[in-house]
Amino acid sequence: MSMTNAAQINETTVFDMEPVKKKQRIKSFMKGMAFLLPSIILFSVFLFYPMFRTIYLSFFLTKANGDPTVFVGLENYINMFSSPIFLKSMKSTFLFVLYTVPASVIISLFLSIIANEKLKGIGFFRTMYSSTMGVSVAAASVFWLYLFNPSMGLLNQVLGSFGIEAIGWLTDPKWALLSVSITTIWMNIGFTFLILLGGLQSIDSSLYESADIEGAGYLYKLRRVTIPMLSPTMFFVITVTIINAFQSFGQIDILTQGGPINETNLIVYSIYREAFVNYKFGSASAQAIVLFILILLMTALQFKLGERKVHYQ
Amino acid sequence: MKKLLAFLTLGLLLFLAACSSEGGSAKEPGNNGDTSDSAENAEKQEVTFWHSMGGAGQEALNKIVEEYNTSQDGIQVNAEYQGTYDESLTKFNAVAGSDSAPSVIQTFEIGTMSMINSGQITPIQEFVDADSYDMSGLEENITNYYSLDGKFYSMPFNSSTPVMYYNKDAFKAAGLDPETPPATYEEVEEASKKIVESNPEMKGFALQAYGWLWEQLLANQGALLLNNDNGRTDTPTEIGWTEEEGKSILEWVKRMVDDETFANYGTNGDNMMAGFLAGDVSMFLQSSASSRDVIDNAPFEVGIAYLPHPEDKERQGVVIGGASLWMIDGKSEEEQKAAWEFMKYLQTPEIQAEWHVGTGYFAINPGAYEEQVVKDAHAEKPQLQVTVDQLQDTKASYATQGALMDMLPEGRKIMETALEKIYNGGDVDEAYNTAVEQFNVAIEQANAARGE
Numbered sequence: 001m002s003m004t005n006a007a008q009i010n011e012t013t014v015f016d017m018e019p020v021k022k023k024q025r026i027k028s029f030m031k032g033m034a035f036l037l038p039s040i041i042l043f044s045v046f047l048f049y050p051m052f053r054t055i056y057l058s059f060f061l062t063k064a065n066g067d068p069t070v071f072v073g074l075e076n077y078i079n080m081f082s083s084p085i086f087l088k089s090m091k092s093t094f095l096f097v098l099y100t101v102p103a104s105v106i107i108s109l110f111l112s113i114i115a116n117e118k119l120k121g122i123g124f125f126r127t128m129y130s131s132t133m134g135v136s137v138a139a140a141s142v143f144w145l146y147l148f149n150p151s152m153g154l155l156n157q158v159l160g161s162f163g164i165e166a167i168g169w170l171t172d173p174k175w176a177l178l179s180v181s182i183t184t185i186w187m188n189i190g191f192t193f194l195i196l197l198g199g200l201q202s203i204d205s206s207l208y209e210s211a212d213i214e215g216a217g218y219l220y221k222l223r224r225v226t227i228p229m230l231s232p233t234m235f236f237v238i239t240v241t242i243i244n245a246f247q248s249f250g251q252i253d254i255l256t257q258g259g260p261i262n263e264t265n266l267i268v269y270s271i272y273r274e275a276f277v278n279y280k281f282g283s284a285s286a287q288a289i290v291l292f293i294l295i296l297l298m299t300a301l302q303f304k305l306g307e308r309k310v311h312y313q
Numbered sequence: 314m315k316k317l318l319a320f321l322t323l324g325l326l327l328f329l330a331a332c333s334s335e336g337g338s339a340k341e342p343g344n345n346g347d348t349s350d351s352a353e354n355a356e357k358q359e360v361t362f363w364h365s366m367g368g369a370g371q372e373a374l375n376k377i378v379e380e381y382n383t384s385q386d387g388i389q390v391n392a393e394y395q396g397t398y399d400e401s402l403t404k405f406n407a408v409a410g411s412d413s414a415p416s417v418i419q420t421f422e423i424g425t426m427s428m429i430n431s432g433q434i435t436p437i438q439e440f441v442d443a444d445s446y447d448m449s450g451l452e453e454n455i456t457n458y459y460s461l462d463g464k465f466y467s468m469p470f471n472s473s474t475p476v477m478y479y480n481k482d483a484f485k486a487a488g489l490d491p492e493t494p495p496a497t498y499e500e501v502e503e504a505s506k507k508i509v510e511s512n513p514e515m516k517g518f519a520l521q522a523y524g525w526l527w528e529q530l531l532a533n534q535g536a537l538l539l540n541n542d543n544g545r546t547d548t549p550t551e552i553g554w555t556e557e558e559g560k561s562i563l564e565w566v567k568r569m570v571d572d573e574t575f576a577n578y579g580t581n582g583d584n585m586m587a588g589f590l591a592g593d594v595s596m597f598l599q600s601s602a603s604s605r606d607v608i609d610n611a612p613f614e615v616g617i618a619y620l621p622h623p624e625d626k627e628r629q630g631v632v633i634g635g636a637s638l639w640m641i642d643g644k645s646e647e648e649q650k651a652a653w654e655f656m657k658y659l660q661t662p663e664i665q666a667e668w669h670v671g672t673g674y675f676a677i678n679p680g681a682y683e684e685q686v687v688k689d690a691h692a693e694k695p696q697l698q699v700t701v702d703q704l705q706d707t708k709a710s711y712a713t714q715g716a717l718m719d720m721l722p723e724g725r726k727i728m729e730t731a732l733e734k735i736y737n738g739g740d741v742d743e744a745y746n747t748a749v750e751q752f753n754v755a756i757e758q759a760n761a762a763r764g765e
Contacts, residue, residue: 061762064427064719065406069762085751150584151591171579173737259522259580260733276403278723279427280758 058285066281076286088262089270097245099181108192116200133190137250144183170256173263180264183251192237199233235306246295267291358388358651361415363395373671388651409433414641416652421636423721435640436466440653454707455677457714458633468656471674472635473602475529476700481614483595487511494618498565501621505574508595516576519597521585522732524725526598530562534626538716549718551753561623563741577736601700605673617696619703630707632715720759727751
């Protein structure tokens with residue numbers, strides 16, 4: 001009798017425990033959700049909804065105000081990949097990434113290594129090298145626009161004083177993409193320099209001390225200590241610069257507006273033109289999806305290839 | 314837990330409030346007006362006017378609006394600069410149909426068809442009829458553009474046409490007569506050669522790669538931009554110019570590029586003007602709206618001439634450029650009436666005279682040319698007269714009435730690319746064929762997108 005009683009009591013307690021645990025789990029789940037709610041709402045409003053809307057729009061033709069009119073399935077995508085303008089835009093975008101990313105990173109790496117030396121007045125140089133970070137894209141572009149000006153631009157005047165014929169920096173299709181790249185590299189340097197310098201300064205000095213004791217030379221230390229220790233920072237900088245290069249817009253809009261002969265019509269500018277000048281939101285959305293997939297792939301590829309070489313302490 | 318939730322909701326509310334106030338900042342003057350409307354002078358009717366006049370144009374326009382607001386006490390016009398025509402149209406499309414939409418918006422001529430198709434506007438013909446307003450008092454070539462099947466959809470406001478600016482001093486130095494500027498393509502080529510011969514530092518001619526100029530050069534030889542009478546009798550289905558007409562422009566430029574008398578400024582009009590003022594080039598085509606700027610800033614004597622045409626074609630004249638004012642649908646009757654009053658005010662000869670002299674745009678009301686301010690300005694700068702004469706010499710036809718279609722901005726970009734190809738030594742046939750093909754595809758797609 002007492003046995004069964006005890007079992008019964010036991011059972012009831014077990015019975016009672018379950019809902020309590022469940023309740024607690026729900027409660028903690030709700031608590032967690034409450035913490036996440038603001039970001040879920042924000043992400044839904046500003047990221048997920050626009051993204052699904054973009055995918056949706058890419059299957060339609062639209063009116064000038066962006067209302068979808070005719071469902072065309074994949075036609076926007078098919079037209080896009082058979083359009084010489086879009087293919088050119090893709091080519092220019094990849095060339096632009098190729099021109100700007102390695103140059104920005106190498107120049108900033110060089111600058112940050114020399115600015116990392118402990119010299120008198122080095123603070124001044126560090127400020128100088130990172131100063132382009134404080135210049136907005138619009139201001140920098142206007143400044144370069146004047147340098148590139150065919151009649152009174154400084155660059156052509158300097159060339160002229162050496163007896164070299166003036167270059168149509170922004171009007172010659174051979175030069176335009178390069179000119180925009182130069183502007184972009186100049187603008188990138190401030191940010192990449194600052195991040196790389198930060199990376200250099202966080203390298204443990206004991207590593208250099210041991211290397212000194214071993215009698216390692218400057219270049220050997222650079223190759224065996226500095227670069228490996230800097231690799232996480234480098235990885236970050238390269239990823240960010242590549243994404244930025246893919247998304248460049250301001251300097252194009254101000255310097256060339258995609259010209260000459262669509263030579264600098266980079267993909268984001270092409271999306272802008274398609275949507276807000278030609279009022280074809282459908283094909284603009286299709287291009288945006290392609291850009292999204294492209295950046296996703298590039299970043300994934302980088303993580304796959306690059307991360308193996310990255311040395312985390 | 315409850316506290317936390319309360320905080321979160323509060324935070325979210327604040328956030329949303331911040332968002333919505335940001336979204337509404339564009340119509341801030343309107344909001345201010347609303348409060349004063351109910352509080353102090355309930356009888357004042359607000360009119361929100363979106364325009365795209367920057368620089369000197371904005372100054373002149375603000376002055377006119379201010380004068381209007383003080384001249385009577387029934388209507389308060391709030392003029393708001395909304396960026397370029399493209400930007401303003403994009404903003405308008407985003408707010409159309411909501412309370413944030415303006416009462417009146419200024420839009421460029423090639424936006425005419427997309428405004429009509431948008432379904433967000435009230436054709437001003439309704440007000441013209443109700444008010445028995447006489448539109449025939451306005452410049453005929455301007456009303457030609459804006460009337461469609463005898464119906465006015467918008468009120469013309471600021472109009473300009475392309476003209477050829479030339480450097481009179483350079484013409485003298487090259488032994489050319491500064492008073493008889495070249496009128497045909499062939500004469501422009503000859504003059505350019507002489508200029509370069511006399512001064513190797515200076516190029517003869519510059520043509521900005523600008524689709525608007527392409528449209529004008531076509532119209533001047535009587536060619537249509539789109540078929541179906543420039544889209545005025547039916548929806549266009551393809552381009553309207555013939556191969557000979559289209560290629561004549563490209564070949565003309567090509568010959569000058571080959572002669573090395575052509576200055577390439579790409580799509581940048583500012584650089585071209587700077588080059589002209591610096592004496593790098595002796596002739597260029599540009600809107601007459603810049604005439605004031607060019608004449609005032611040039612260190613030499615500036616001549617203004619008609620747009621050139623091919624030798625074997627007669628000059629037909631130009632299509633008006635510029636913009637018109639649109640009445641937005643879905644507003645209260647009082648607001649629309651007030652906006653209509655303001656539109657009428659802008660057409661009066663006195664205001665148009667002030668506008669013409671202050672900016673270099675045409676007076677769309679010919680009565681303005683009788684005003685003393687205009688007479689004085691023309692006596693002082695006779696070149697301004699040329700721009701007016703050119704418009705009045707224009708022969709009315711479908712070609713010079715200008716094209717109507719919603720894909721025109723895209724078409725302009727296509728032609729600009731073709732011109733740039735020629736500037737950089739490209740082949741005429743290749744550039745021409747690509748452009749025509751793309752132009753036709755753009756027309757097709759625009760027709761398909763309307764779902765008709």
